Amino acid sequence: MAVVRTHRYTVVTGKLAQLLEQRTLLLRGIRSANAAFTAATLIRQDDGSYLDIWRWESAEAMRGATDRLQNFPLAAATAALTTGHSVVDGKVLDER
Template structure:
């Protein structure tokens, strides 16, 4: 069953373009190293915060990638442009 990791965060003022560039490069790198990384969806909410939803084919695949992520410098560089960061994991039960 597919698994999602949902990040909620704000972006430091004036840093959105840089964060989006870092995010794109990070997703490209993760996708090339992890073929089970299915998609990433970024949503800007009415309150100015963002939801960044990353879908994996399984929880095991997501966990393996998460363990490696700490050693990727672009992860820290991208996160440094955000604040109020929280993470929730969940299993996809229905998708239409």
């Protein structure tokens, strides 16, 4: 069953362009190392915060990739461009 990890954060003032650039490189690297990483969607909300939703084929694949995040130094560098970062995981129950 597909799962998603939703990151919610605010971008440090003046760092959005850098975050978008680093996020693109980070996602490319994660995707090349994890075929089960199927999609990433970034949403800017009306309050100025962002939802970054990452989709995986299974919870096991997501957990395995998360355990290997230290192999992606860009992950910490990209997270450093955000504040108030929180994460929530969930299962996809229905798509139409």
